[in-house]
Amino acid sequence: MEEDKVRGKAEPTGWPAKAWSLLSAIRSESPLIQCITNLVSMDLMANTLLSSGASPAMIHSADEIPDFTPHARALCINVGTLSADWLPAMKLAAQFARQSGKPWVLDPVAAGASGFRLKACLELAELKPTVIRGNASEVIALSKASLGPSKGVDSSHESTDAVEAAKSLAQASGAIVAVSGAVDIVTDGERVVGAHNGVPMMQRITATGCSVTALIAAFVAVDPLHALEATVSALSIFGVAGEMGMNLAKGPASLRMHLIDSLYGLDDAVVHSRVSITSFS
Ligand SMILES: Nc1ncnc2c1ncn2[C@@H]1O[C@H](COP(=O)(O)OP(=O)(O)OP(=O)(O)O)[C@@H](O)[C@H]1O
Numbered sequence: 552m553e554e555d556k557v558r559g560k561a562e563p564t565g566w567p568a569k570a571w572s573l574l575s576a577i578r579s580e581s582p583l584i585q586c587i588t589n590l591v592s593m594d595l596m597a598n599t600l601l602s603s604g605a606s607p608a609m610i611h612s613a614d615e616i617p618d619f620t621p622h623a624r625a626l627c628i629n630v631g632t633l634s635a636d637w638l639p640a641m642k643l644a645a646q647f648a649r650q651s652g653k654p655w656v657l658d659p660v661a662a663g664a665s666g667f668r669l670k671a672c673l674e675l676a677e678l679k680p681t682v683i684r685g686n687a688s689e690v691i692a693l694s695k696a697s698l699g700p701s702k703g704v705d706s707s708h709e710s711t712d713a714v715e716a717a718k719s720l721a722q723a724s725g726a727i728v729a730v731s732g733a734v735d736i737v738t739d740g741e742r743v744v745g746a747h748n749g750v751p752m753m754q755r756i757t758a759t760g761c762s763v764t765a766l767i768a769a770f771v772a773v774d775p776l777h778a779l780e781a782t783v784s785a786l787s788i789f790g791v792a793g794e795m796g797m798n799l800a801k802g803p804a805s806l807r808m809h810l811i812d813s814l815y816g817l818d819d820a821v822v823h824s825r826v827s828i829t830s831f832s
């Protein structure tokens with residue numbers, strides 16, 4: 552009973568089967584995912600996508616976007632090391648993705664850290680992202696359109712503190728909103744679903760959040776009509792890879808390696824026994 556309150560209601564609809572079928576689709580279709588991301592995350596993000604079976608391309612020049620973006624199956628935009636000269640390319644890519652009917656995912660890194668960053672994130676959120684994924688502090692800042700308190704790129708809040716902020720951001724933007732943390736929360740503004748996988752050590756590796764945002768783009772690429780289900784599946788699968796990796800890791804650096812290996816090696820049996828997704832409403 553007590554556990555039900557904390558973890559949500561048991562899910563009868565076969566989430567592990569859904570997560571496995573989407574991961575299998577990524578492995579067989581190898582969707583091309585364009586990433587415009589920060590300078591810290593490029594390596595881990597590209598390797599996360601490759602180990603899932605997707606095909607990453609870290610292409611950010613505005614000169615290339617008209618030719619390239621329409622060929623990508625999905626786009627990931629991350630503002631982590633934002634500067635004024637990158638923002639127009641981000642907006643242009645988002646517009647090309649929309650025009651070509653492709654999903655795109657926004658990671659509003661440190662949205663509350665400065666006025667420049669907050670304004671940029673709010674402008675990007677107006678370009679109709681399919682999914683917005685941030686940590687709790689980022690989602691609260693974006694939802695309230697206000698600065699901090701912020702530890703920069705790390706969260707000062709728990710994901711469960713951000714449920715109402717996530718719902719109102721989803722309603723205002725039309726996006727699925729995902730809040731990462733000990734429990735990953737995903738909402739379309741009405742439904743709220745939680746993924747309970749992962750290990751705390753994942754917070755000790757920079758860019759795990761950025762990388763799971765790109766993984767969400769790959770999951771949404773293979774099931775664009777069910778973005779909420781694809782988003783929660785991606786978060787759960789990444790968490791399962793973290794759990795499996797943690798069995799072999801000695802600390803953050805080796806977890807980084809084993810997480811990638813584990814994502815590559817996930818099989819039907821592990822996914823079915825480990826994926827833990829529940830509905831909150
Ligand atoms: N306490 C925790 N227990 C289990 N998993 C966690 C925990 N905290 C974070 N995670 C997982 O770690 C990953 C990164 O989430 P986090 O909230 O740290 O993102 P972030 O702050 O955007 O990270 P970054 O900016 O470094 O990319 C997610 O997959 C999330 O589920």
Ligand SMILES: Cc1ncsc1CCO
Binds near residue numbers: 631660758761
């Ligand atoms: C550490 C850091 N600083 C800007 S982006 C980034 C990666 C994690 O978001």
Ligand SMILES: [Mg+2]
Binds near residue numbers: 760
């Ligand atoms: Mg982040």
